Amino acid sequence: MPDKPYGQHGVSQGIRKERTMERNYDVAVIGAGPAGLAAALEARKNGAERIVVLERDFEAGGILNQCIHNGFGLHYFKEELTGPEYAERFISELRGTDIELKLNTMVLSISREKHIVAVNPQEGVLEIDAGAVVLAMGCRERPRGSLGIPGTRPAGIFTAGTAQRYVNMEGCMVGKKVLILGSGDIGLIMARRMVLEGAQVVACVELMPYSAGLRRNIVQCLDDFDIPLYLSSTITEIRGRRRVESVVISRVDKDRKPIPGTEKEIECDTVLLSVGLIPENELSKNAGVEMDMRTKGPIVYENMETSVPGIFACGNVAQVHDLVDFVTMESIRAGKAAAEYAAHGETEMPYFELYASRGLNYILPQRARMDNVGQFLEVFFRVNDIYKDISIVVKSNGGEIARFKRDYAVPGEMEKIRIPKKLLTGNEIEVSLKGGEQA
Amino acid sequence: MQYDVIIIGGGITGCAAAYEFSKYEFKTALLEKENDIACGSTKANSAIIHAGYDPEPGTLMAKYNARGNELAHRLARKLDIPFRETGSLVLAFSEEEVREVHKLYENGVANGVPVEIISGEEVLRREPNISDRVRCALWAPTGAVISPWEFAAALIETAVMNGVDCYLSSGVKRISKQDGMFEITAGGEKYRAKYIVNAAGLFADKVYEMAGGTGMAITPVRGEYFLFDKTMGGIVSTVVFQCPTKLGKGVVVAPTIHGNLYAGPDSKTAAARDDTSTHADELSYIREMAVKSVPTIDFSQNIRNFAGLRAVAGNDFIVEESNVRNFINAAGIKSPGLSSAPAIAEDLVRILENCGLTLRRKVEFRGERRVLRMNEMSLEAQDALIKENPAYGRVVCRCQTITEGEIIDILKRPVAPRSIDGIKRRCAAGMGRCQGGFCEPRIHDIMARTLGVPMKEIMQDTAGSYIVTGETKED
Numbered sequence: 019m020p021d022k023p024y025g026q027h028g029v030s031q032g033i034r035k036e037r038t039m040e041r042n043y044d045v046a047v048i049g050a051g052p053a054g055l056a057a058a059l060e061a062r063k064n065g066a067e068r069i070v071v072l073e074r075d076f077e078a079g080g081i082l083n084q085c086i087h088n089g090f091g092l093h094y095f096k097e098e099l100t101g102p103e104y105a106e107r108f109i110s111e112l113r114g115t116d117i118e119l120k121l122n123t124m125v126l127s128i129s130r131e132k133h134i135v136a137v138n139p140q141e142g143v144l145e146i147d148a149g150a151v152v153l154a155m156g157c158r159e160r161p162r163g164s165l166g167i168p169g170t171r172p173a174g175i176f177t178a179g180t181a182q183r184y185v186n187m188e189g190c191m192v193g194k195k196v197l198i199l200g201s202g203d204i205g206l207i208m209a210r211r212m213v214l215e216g217a218q219v220v221a222c223v224e225l226m227p228y229s230a231g232l233r234r235n236i237v238q239c240l241d242d243f244d245i246p247l248y249l250s251s252t253i254t255e256i257r258g259r260r261r262v263e264s265v266v267i268s269r270v271d272k273d274r275k276p277i278p279g280t281e282k283e284i285e286c287d288t289v290l291l292s293v294g295l296i297p298e299n300e301l302s303k304n305a306g307v308e309m310d311m312r313t314k315g316p317i318v319y320e321n322m323e324t325s326v327p328g329i330f331a332c333g334n335v336a337q338v339h340d341l342v343d344f345v346t347m348e349s350i351r352a353g354k355a356a357a358e359y360a361a362h363g364e365t366e367m368p369y370f371e372l373y374a375s376r377g378l379n380y381i382l383p384q385r386a387r388m389d390n391v392g393q394f395l396e397v398f399f400r401v402n403d404i405y406k407d408i409s410i411v412v413k414s415n416g417g418e419i420a421r422f423k424r425d426y427a428v429p430g431e432m433e434k435i436r437i438p439k440k441l442l443t444g445n446e447i448e449v450s451l452k453g454g455e456q457a
Numbered sequence: 458m459q460y461d462v463i464i465i466g467g468g469i470t471g472c473a474a475a476y477e478f479s480k481y482e483f484k485t486a487l488l489e490k491e492n493d494i495a496c497g498s499t500k501a502n503s504a505i506i507h508a509g510y511d512p513e514p515g516t517l518m519a520k521y522n523a524r525g526n527e528l529a530h531r532l533a534r535k536l537d538i539p540f541r542e543t544g545s546l547v548l549a550f551s552e553e554e555v556r557e558v559h560k561l562y563e564n565g566v567a568n569g570v571p572v573e574i575i576s577g578e579e580v581l582r583r584e585p586n587i588s589d590r591v592r593c594a595l596w597a598p599t600g601a602v603i604s605p606w607e608f609a610a611a612l613i614e615t616a617v618m619n620g621v622d623c624y625l626s627s628g629v630k631r632i633s634k635q636d637g638m639f640e641i642t643a644g645g646e647k648y649r650a651k652y653i654v655n656a657a658g659l660f661a662d663k664v665y666e667m668a669g670g671t672g673m674a675i676t677p678v679r680g681e682y683f684l685f686d687k688t689m690g691g692i693v694s695t696v697v698f699q700c701p702t703k704l705g706k707g708v709v710v711a712p713t714i715h716g717n718l719y720a721g722p723d724s725k726t727a728a729a730r731d732d733t734s735t736h737a738d739e740l741s742y743i744r745e746m747a748v749k750s751v752p753t754i755d756f757s758q759n760i761r762n763f764a765g766l767r768a769v770a771g772n773d774f775i776v777e778e779s780n781v782r783n784f785i786n787a788a789g790i791k792s793p794g795l796s797s798a799p800a801i802a803e804d805l806v807r808i809l810e811n812c813g814l815t816l817r818r819k820v821e822f823r824g825e826r827r828v829l830r831m832n833e834m835s836l837e838a839q840d841a842l843i844k845e846n847p848a849y850g851r852v853v854c855r856c857q858t859i860t861e862g863e864i865i866d867i868l869k870r871p872v873a874p875r876s877i878d879g880i881k882r883r884c885a886a887g888m889g890r891c892q893g894g895f896c897e898p899r900i901h902d903i904m905a906r907t908l909g910v911p912m913k914e915i916m917q918d919t920a921g922s923y924i925v926t927g928e929t930k931e932d
Binding site for chain 2: 139173190260
């Protein structure tokens with residue numbers, strides 16, 4: 019009715035009266051991208067019987083389906099695959115099991131009790147009570163609005179992933195003269211794609227003094243096509259009434275503020291934004307899991323369990339990855355743990371916390387339980403700048419317990435260290451960078 | 458094509474006029490230059506139905522705002538327009554502003570608007586996120602928030618269902634008069650009418666001049682805004698004004714009908730009538746002003762900046778038969794235009810009658826309209842509907858939970874949009890935190906499929922705002 023606010027989910031208004039609290043699935047996985055697929059398969063291998071994967075798109079595979087370039091699988095399969103090929107390996111494995119895959123299925127809510135409400139065209143409103151839940155919703159791209167770029171709001175401004183979908187899935191060309199803001203991997207990949215499709219890519223503009231993308235992508239997607247990369251620069255105005263006509267770029271100072279007088283107008287009809295990914299955690303928050311402000315994902319334990327017992331998170335929902343291979347490996351851990359939880363339920367165990375200190379942007383996991391750590395505790399993080407000849411120092415209770423050397427560390431590439439269990443004290447862990455030079 | 462009355466302009470004023478005229482037997486058409494209604498001032502504004510305490514008593518603005526507020530409440534119910542009576546506050550932070558609030562109170566009483574002065578403590582009790590520097594505030598319970606686009610769409614759709622003809626992409630090029638009839642050239646067609654209602658917004662003076670009128674000058678006055686993610690939506694639950702200045706009603710912090718929050722506008726004369734660009738300095742001014750009212754707004758939750766233009770033709774609205782006989786201006790409809798439109802429309806009927814138009818009420822007028830919105834329904838109702846039509850179970854816009862079925866419904870309504878933004882304005886798809894990143898290609902595809910046109914013919918917004926240039930591997 020008109021008197022109440024519009025645009026809010028009907029969920030809160032209509033929980034059914036007679037609700038079956040009886041568990042109808044052992045493990046429910048939200049999302050059938052690489053994370054969800056790997057988690058579901060691993061849960062199966064670890065004894066979970068009734069598994070359902072809920073996918074909002076019309077097909078499984080997630081964002082891999084539009085990543086038609088190669089470079090996937092080098093770590094996990096030791097061979098080079100395209101995105102759809104990588105996804106297909108998991109999808110065909112899934113087809114060989116009795117894991118239920120529900121497509122076109124949008125999850126509307128998840129409760130702490132692992133009660134899921136979803137909707138799809140085939141079945142209408144579905145309610146699921148699961149023994150364990152794996153959150154694998156992935157991430158979304160930062161839109162223009164979050165950057166506050168002044169100027170007009172014409173057509174022709176796309177996030178790189180949206181443009182990738184238009185070009186690779188819909189077979190539509192999004193423009194002829196393209197400027198790319200941000201040097202994230204999708205932006206770099208799209209620079210090459212647009213050139214191969216016959217467009218001119220006039221520039222790639224990066225706010226930071228270094229690229230956010232993988233080194234191999236800078237070489238293969240920009241350098242090989244003579245696309246200029248402007249570092250420490252940003253768009254300070256978009257021009258054009260109906261369609262983009264040009265943009266103004268400016269150099270920025272060390273506080274990333276535009277330097278007046280450095281403006282340069284570049285003619286283009288298209289702007290692609292590759293300015294960061296945001297883990298898609300609206301459902302996680304809805305389920306009441308504790309969030310980490312730095313990863314923008316749930317706080318997780320060593321086995322990817324969130325602060326809500328029996329709810330796990332993996333893939334880009336937990337931390338934004340560069341390589342799908344690592345998504346798979348992380349999701350395998352989550353899937354295994356979800357199956358165990360579904361079988362045995364909750365067991366109280368003491369835990370210790372992990373902190374990102376000097377030089378680190380974040381750390382994952384944020385908590386670990388000694389009893390669950392195998393031979394090694396694997397710790398992931400990103401550094402906050404470009405470093406050469408650096409030591410990664412692990413301290414516990416103020417005392418150094420381990421040290422790892424790196425010749426080179428960049429924010430665009432996720433770091434991983436493996437701390438032997440025998441070195442852990444059961445007390446909090448602090449990871450920081452020491453020595454080396456800021457390149 | 459021959460009509461009794463032709464309305465020029467499909468903004469809120471023109472659409473409200475079309476709705477009101479459709480209650481009568483005379484024949485009406487509306488001409489809109491863009492490919493959709495509500496593309497000018499109605500597209501980008503504060504989306505508030507003002508209570509009516511603000512305008513100087515005795516002005517047209519005072520008269521129309523109070524009446525328009527009452528009518529908007531009724532229309533929202535009858536035509537199913539997203540609308541919420543939030544009430545509004547005007548905050549006073551200094552001794553001078555306390556006096557200003559008392560003056561607004563007197564104004565409100567004179568305009569017949571329910572108003573009350575509440576203490577600073579009472580303000581903080583109701584709105585704990587407002588700055589504790591507040592001394593007192595004017596409380597106007599009938600202030601409301603609305604979807605301005607759905608307001609306009611509901612009015613024109615109802616008008617068309619009741620016999621009004623609406624022509625989009627029909628910019629008026631020429632107006633002449635012969636034998637007491639106007640002849641209007643628009644969109645390559647010729648239209649004839651006894652009366653013209655000029656509701657051309659930012660271009661009202663140009664249209665008036667085409668008919669031989671003189672002495673009107675429209676100044677476009679721009680206001681810029683921040684729009685925030687729904688996580689900020691609950692920070693205030695009422696429309697929060699500051700004391701008005703010479704420049705306007707001051708920076709507002711308010712919830713939107715869709716559950717977001719906005720801050721704005723400022724007030725700057727624009728360089729051109731379509732200059733809705735945003736500017737770093739103006740946005741930083743708005744930011745500075747907004748945190749005066751609500752210090753805890755998290756600007757990292759900004760999902761969009763936009764600007765709108767007010768059509769200003771002096772201190773008051775112009776609503777009268779002009780010096781050109783049978784040519785009626787409804788011009789200079791700046792703020793509170795959105796709130797006033799239904800009352801202006803009533804008055805336009807009276808003016809037409811005074812010009813000699815015979816009024817006869819339609820017996821079969823249909824004054825009700827219902828819109829299906831899945832996200833407002835109970836789970837049981839959603840379930841039943843999906844069983845009937847599976848398209849209502851396919852969620853296209855994830856952020857706002859809008860289904861394919863609802864988008865197809867919009868494409869089948871009278872005065873259907875032909876642009877992605879037209880869909881957005883009617884159901885909020887693409888208005889959420891991802892700003893269409895996921896759903897835009899999908900909505901694009903649904904539109905092309907449903908309308909049977911190639912992808913490249915679907916615009917982002919107005920003509921020329923193409924999204925794709927064609928297919929890949931094309932020359």
